[in-house]
Amino acid sequence: MKSRLLLAVALIALAGTASAQVKPEDAIKWRQSGYGFMAWNMARIKANVEGAAYNKEEVVKAANAIQAIANSGMGALYLPGTDKGTGWEKTRAKPEIWTEKEKLGKAAMAFNAEANEMAKVAAGGDAAAAKAQFGKLAGTCKGCHDDFKIKD
């Protein structure tokens, strides 16, 4: 666990080197796109677990999309120089993303773990379990937003 955390921190630190050819405005747009697409899929799961009817197939599709985005390595899009700038809109990344790397790595790992679990639970098809897991997943989103995202 400790070594995985250090690896995550090291990968975030290296991201700038590996993706040096990426334009800052593209990196910002692409990460905003990832969060924007996850927002749709979170909304879909929410509607299913809180609504009158539960559509297993729709929750599976949504959870799989969130899982794949969570595991895609978006840390690489937080290049040096992308703490300011505009993609689809002005970035709302807080400076702490680049200064509190251990805390960020823990938040990212918690999110990934809950996203992986969400996909597993969705595949099982139990609506109550999906609702419980959706709450855990949403909690990791909120935790990271509280610490690392500038408020609306």
Added chain:
Amino acid sequence: MKSRLLLAVALIALAGTASAQVKPEDAIKWRQSGYGFMAWNMARIKANVEGAAYNKEEVVKAANAIQAIANSGMGALYLPGTDKGTGWEKTRAKPEIWTEKEKLGKAAMAFNAEANEMAKVAAGGDAAAAKAQFGKLAGTCKGCHDDFKIKD
């Protein structure tokens, strides 16, 4: 195959009913986010298959993200009333999306098939095979853009 195509067309037609509570500007923003995030992942695969070094793990992550987005049911985001409007930017959806449903269904199914194959080929780890499959996948993106997306 014929019945799957008819099903796809029917699902697109039904999307408006099933997701009537979604705001048009959100639907447009969410679909632009899906394409935006796929753009990053296509760029990553391209860099790997055309560059000096091939990073299997990065291609797998990128291909898995594209596959999950392709299979997420984005057709539901083309609600009636979203042929005009602004999400992250003014929509570039052509009116033909709502009038040429059989042609659109075929384009969507071709894209899905190549995205699924891309994920399978990426997992195999053969750089040459990934390059060939990337070409096929990119071809289905371009085909759909030519017919259904307003040019830059």
